[in-house]
Amino acid sequence: MNEGSILFPIAEVLSAVLLVMGAAITLIGSAGLLRLHTFYERVHAPTLGTTLGTACVALASMIYFSALGGRLVLHELLIVIFVTVTTPISLTVLVRAAVFRGTFESKKR
Template sequence: MNIYIEALIAFHIILGAFFIFVGSFGMIKLPELMSRLHGPSKATTLGVGGFLVGSMIHFGATEGRISIQEILITFFLFITAPVTAHFIAKAYMHAELKPEKLPKPDGRYGWNTYASVEDVKLAAREQATGSDLQG
């Protein structure tokens, strides 16, 4: 194989390895769960994307065909990583955080995780009628 293509593949693999390492390193270094969420969900996903670009170039150079499965893996990872980060944040807020530590949103209702069912129904009815029900 050409030396430049080999260098390109090696560069992508090293870049991916660096991001995966940094992602997990951030998970053990930072003090709180909400800070620890940032590392794995973003840096690790990008690292796997780097590996996949390297593998696409590798299989394109050796076997001469373009395989789309790597793009599909990256696509699935980019779609599901925010979902898991959001879920973990929400479950942590529900279990550990008290609502007084968070800033309040504009309007009269709090955040969705702490709201009761009556609050949500009242908010929906107020939006539907467009008027102020509680005065």
């Protein structure tokens, strides 16, 4: 980045809004982790916050650096795709492990 680079005002505003929105969504997901009571409730809120929050921050980064460099920047799409695919899978694995552990514990008694 050079100091003489000028961004379009719409790119500045759009990237700032997406960045704040992504941070707010992630914060809400983190607050859900603290506020909710059971494991099954707690695992859901951060998953949604992570997926949507990361997508908003990556989209803001794509818009900002595309406008700054004068060319289309798509590197962040890999991050969004990876997070979007792996987060629900890890949620499913965690919940199934908890269900298995719960049924195993109940059979033990």
